[in-house]
Amino acid sequence: MTASIIDGKALAQQIRAEVLGRTQALKARGIQPALSIIMVGDDPASAVYTKHKVNDSTETGLAATLERYPATLTQDELLARIEALNNDPAVHGILVQLPLPRHMDSQRVIETIAPAKDVDGFHVANAGALMVGRPGFWPCTPHGCMKMLESIGYDLRGKHAVVIGRSNIVGKPMAMMLLGRNATVTICHSATRDLKAMTLQADVVVAAVGKRNVLTADMVKPGAVVIDVGMNTNEAGKLCGDVDFAGVSEVAGWITPVPGGVGPMTRAMLLVNTLEAAERAANRAH
Numbered sequence: 618m619t620a621s622i623i624d625g626k627a628l629a630q631q632i633r634a635e636v637l638g639r640t641q642a643l644k645a646r647g648i649q650p651a652l653s654i655i656m657v658g659d660d661p662a663s664a665v666y667t668k669h670k671v672n673d674s675t676e677t678g679l680a681a682t683l684e685r686y687p688a689t690l691t692q693d694e695l696l697a698r699i700e701a702l703n704n705d706p707a708v709h710g711i712l713v714q715l716p717l718p719r720h721m722d723s724q725r726v727i728e729t730i731a732p733a734k735d736v737d738g739f740h741v742a743n744a745g746a747l748m749v750g751r752p753g754f755w756p757c758t759p760h761g762c763m764k765m766l767e768s769i770g771y772d773l774r775g776k777h778a779v780v781i782g783r784s785n786i787v788g789k790p791m792a793m794m795l796l797g798r799n800a801t802v803t804i805c806h807s808a809t810r811d812l813k814a815m816t817l818q819a820d821v822v823v824a825a826v827g828k829r830n831v832l833t834a835d836m837v838k839p840g841a842v843v844i845d846v847g848m849n850t851n852e853a854g855k856l857c858g859d860v861d862f863a864g865v866s867e868v869a870g871w872i873t874p875v876p877g878g879v880g881p882m883t884r885a886m887l888l889v890n891t892l893e894a895a896e897r898a899a900n901r902a903h
């Protein structure tokens with residue numbers, strides 16, 4: 618059996634086209650949706666990612682501003698800048714690129730962002746909204762994974778979904794979203810006794826660990842949907858996910874590639890959240 622590929626790059630392109638249409642509709646009402654990105658320090662990966670986010674925004678009609686600060690910026694200075702952006706009605710979304718320098722408390726920084734502008738969906742208020750099924754911003758990566766499942770018309774009701782990883786950014790919100798679609802959800806992590814016994818039962822596996830070959834062909838039920846959130850580099854220095862793609866595609870029914878899978882979808886969902894932040898602000902004002 619050879620799995621069908623869920624093309625995140627193509628789906629992200631489709632989503633960007635939809636965002637552009639909605640951006641133009643907002644602009645016709647005199648509103649310019651705007652995203653402020655803050656980067657502290659000079660992590661080279663962060664520099665690349667933030668540049669991508671600015672380019673994506675520009676392409677879809679969103680105004681994006683990238684502010685870069687030296688690693689010597691104090692946490693109080695950062696919090697003051699976030700407060701200023703919270704109070705600026707022309708700014709709809711605020712994203713503080715992670716990781717932050719070690720002298721900063723990331724959770725404290727994130728909690729300073731107004732929940733209505735927290736387009737990453739990392740604020741406790743947005744995490745809580747997801748958990749209780751109230752409107753709020755969903756974290757971009759798991760939201761992108763849900764869109765990928767939707768794109769293949771997958772009905773999660775009664776299906777067994779196994780999430781590997783329990784981070785606040787991916788694993789936990791992913792489990793909540795799957796539960797919201799009536800899947801039976803198992804969350805596995807580093808203390809899980811028999812991972813293979815769990816994944817072999819899964820109709821859907823989401824691998825979000827950050828380690829190569831966490832999921833291999835012998836761990837996958839024939840026909841299962843496999844979503845790879847991992848971002849690692851192999852011995853040849855090439856980007857690869859958590860899943861042994863070549864092996865697992867012989868067993869799975871559907872699989873997402875790395876690159877070209879979840880990564881582009883994460884970026885696309887940031888644009889959707891920013892646009893929605895602007896739409897909600899506009900609808901509150903009128």
Ligand SMILES: Nc1nc(=O)c2c([nH]1)NC[C@@H]1CN(c3ccc(C(=O)N[C@@H](CCC(=O)O)C(=O)O)cc3)C=[N+]21
Nearest residue numbers: 712713714715716737875876877878879880881883884
């Ligand atoms: N506040 C904050 N929000 C984030 O969303 C956030 C963050 N901080 N810090 C870092 C991580 C990482 N992240 C990625 C998103 C897309 C790709 C992506 O598009 N990857 C491409 C490949 C890119 C390449 O070739 O390097 C792909 O998978 O096809 C990668 C990484 C967002 N993050």
